[in-house]
Amino acid sequence: MTVMLDFPPxxxxxxxxxxxxxxxxxxxxxxxxxxxPAPEICANCFGAVEQVNLGGTGTLYSLTTIRTKPPLGLPxxxxxxxxxxxxxxxxxxxxxxSETSPLSIGQNVHLKVAQVGLNSEGxxxxxxxxxxxxx
Amino acid sequence: xxxxxxxxxxxxxxxxxxxxxxxxxxxTRLALQDAxxxxxxxxxxYFANTLGPLIFGDTTLGQNLTAATGLYRIPVINVENAxxxxxxxxxxxxxxxxxGDCEVALVVGAEKMCVPDFGLINSGATExxxxxxxxxxxxxxxxxxxxxxxxxTTAQQLAxxxxxxxxxxxxxxLAQFRQLESMEQVLASPLIADPxxxxxxxxxxxxxxxxxxxxxxFAARMKRAVKVKASVLASGIYDGRCDLTHWETDYxxxxxAYERAGIGPQDLDLVECHDAFTISExxxxxxxxxxxxxxxGQLAESGATExGGRIPVNVSGGLLSRGHPxxxxxxxxxxxxxxxxxxxxxDRQVEGCRIALAHCMGGDKAGDTKACxxxxxxxx
Numbered sequence: 001m002t003v004m005l006d007f008p009p010x011x012x013x014x015x016x017x018x019x020x021x022x023x024x025x026x027x028x029x030x031x032x033x034x035x036x037p038a039p040e041i042c043a044n045c046f047g048a049v050e051q052v053n054l055g056g057t058g059t060l061y062s063l064t065t066i067r068t069k070p071p072l073g074l075p076x077x078x079x080x081x082x083x084x085x086x087x088x089x090x091x092x093x094x095x096x097x098s099e100t101s102p103l104s105i106g107q108n109v110h111l112k113v114a115q116v117g118l119n120s121e122g123x124x125x126x127x128x129x130x131x132x133x134x135x
Numbered sequence: 136x137x138x139x140x141x142x143x144x145x146x147x148x149x150x151x152x153x154x155x156x157x158x159x160x161x162x163t164r165l166a167l168q169d170a171x172x173x174x175x176x177x178x179x180x181y182f183a184n185t186l187g188p189l190i191f192g193d194t195t196l197g198q199n200l201t202a203a204t205g206l207y208r209i210p211v212i213n214v215e216n217a218x219x220x221x222x223x224x225x226x227x228x229x230x231x232x233x234x235g236d237c238e239v240a241l242v243v244g245a246e247k248m249c250v251p252d253f254g255l256i257n258s259g260a261t262e263x264x265x266x267x268x269x270x271x272x273x274x275x276x277x278x279x280x281x282x283x284x285x286x287x288t289t290a291q292q293l294a295x296x297x298x299x300x301x302x303x304x305x306x307x308x309l310a311q312f313r314q315l316e317s318m319e320q321v322l323a324s325p326l327i328a329d330p331x332x333x334x335x336x337x338x339x340x341x342x343x344x345x346x347x348x349x350x351x352x353f354a355a356r357m358k359r360a361v362k363v364k365a366s367v368l369a370s371g372i373y374d375g376r377c378d379l380t381h382w383e384t385d386y387x388x389x390x391x392a393y394e395r396a397g398i399g400p401q402d403l404d405l406v407e408c409h410d411a412f413t414i415s416e417x418x419x420x421x422x423x424x425x426x427x428x429x430x431x432g433q434l435a436e437s438g439a440t441e442x443g444g445r446i447p448v449n450v451s452g453g454l455l456s457r458g459h460p461x462x463x464x465x466x467x468x469x470x471x472x473x474x475x476x477x478x479x480x481x482d483r484q485v486e487g488c489r490i491a492l493a494h495c496m497g498g499d500k501a502g503d504t505k506a507c508x509x510x511x512x513x514x515x
Binding site: 010011014033034035062065066069070078080089090095117120127 | 254255257260261263264265266267268269270272273276277278279280281284325326327328329330374375376377379501502
């Protein structure tokens with residue numbers, strides 16, 4: 001997974017490299033609630049949501065390795081999981097690094113972005129993923 | 136109340152030379168025959184199919200079925216609700232009869248999935264989770280991992296669900312996988328998504344199932360009629376706070392169904408639940424109150440859910456062994472309940488079966504399910 005930030009993101013507006021790499025979500029000031037990805041409106045009050053920096057660190061809540069033929073040009077095998085974000089009460093589904101380094105539930109993980117797999121048009125794209133290693 | 140007066144299904148498995156509509160015609164014909172009913176009595180058709188638009192580019196197939204079976208000028212409603220499409224169609228037909236919109240309704244679910252390069256299904260191609268690699272087995276594997284972590288559920292307990300499922304399916308001539316499988320074989324089959332091996336994932340299949348529903352007045356003198364005591368359909372909240380050791384919507388739907396049927400888990404003689412993967416059945420045991428939270432693995436191990444046990448579950452073989460032609464599944468579960476409640480299930484008959492429950496769910500969103508249905512049926 002090499003970093004080549006000139007590819008388009010797999011999904012618009014979910015991360016930013018401005019300052020430290022971080023996820024971008026939505027925050028409703030009326031309801032004091034967070035969402036990822038940012039919704040069009042707050043599902044509770046229908047008000048406008050603000051873009052919010054959700055940071056790039058969290059705790060691994062669950063993980064698995066997918067060993068069948070992968071979709072979207074993802075590596076074989078690839079790992080996915082749910083991460084509890086440090087910055088907001090959100091548990092999000094995420095791609096994990098596909099290296100062989102062991103990962104386990106409860107481990108601290110942090111965000112990276114790299115060209116991984118293809119987008120729905122079949123073109124290389126950037127995907128955010130969490131990893132437990134610093135390299 | 137509403138009664139089921141006809142129930143039938145095609146064998147589930149590979150039907151390479153058949154179309155969706157051809158399978159639907161067969162199930163419809165068999166259901167009419169089962170009800171000893173002239174087709175002219177049918178007042179509405181609820182038709183469930185999920186993947187026709189995606190695989191074949193075919194839409195609104197219900198009218199193709201009614202045209203092919205001479206069910207002229209009746210309202211036809213095409214239904215899609217992921218794996219709960221068939222049971223949702225059933226729910227809608229039952230509501231239409233309760234509302235007095237018709238006296239007799241035909242409900243059909245038909246699916247064809249055995250095509251080259253079918254691949255893995257997802258819960259919507261443009262969803263962020265799908266774009267990040269969420270495929271159906273992943274959602275279930277992530278639940279299994281967390282359940283094992285929190286409650287100590289073991290790989291052997293998971294595998295036991297498949298062992299039981301194959302044993303039951305061996306007694307069901309319409310099931311797809313009828314060969315017995317040992318625990319060693321289940322655990323040695325290739326890993327799909329850790330900890331789930333291939334034998335712990337339901338197979339894709341072709342097939343159709345059909346039910347004929349009627350008002351109680353209409354069904355009054357029909358000796359083989361089965362009553363629908365409750366039917367519930369629910370969706371979830373999806374607010375990014377999921378607890379992966381359960382489906383929140385599973386619990387909510389089951390609670391409503393028990394309340395409306397005026398029963399509890401102790402009253403059930405048989406359950407057909409949505410065992411898409413082994414972990415699903417274990418989580419549904421808990422949601423249905425067949426055991427306490429976290430003890431689903433132990434219940435699987437205990438043998439209580441086998442034919443002859445305290446509360447037999449998925450005696451048809453379930454999704455794991457009967458096969459899972461998506462939109463037909465929710466109706467095939469009800470076909471099994473009807474067969475059992477009529478005491479016509481032969482080798483796999485549950486002794487003294489009087490009250491039975493069908494549970495189906497479909498689609499994944501934010502760690503919960505998109506649609507969950509629970510129906511409670513009883514023989515008079």
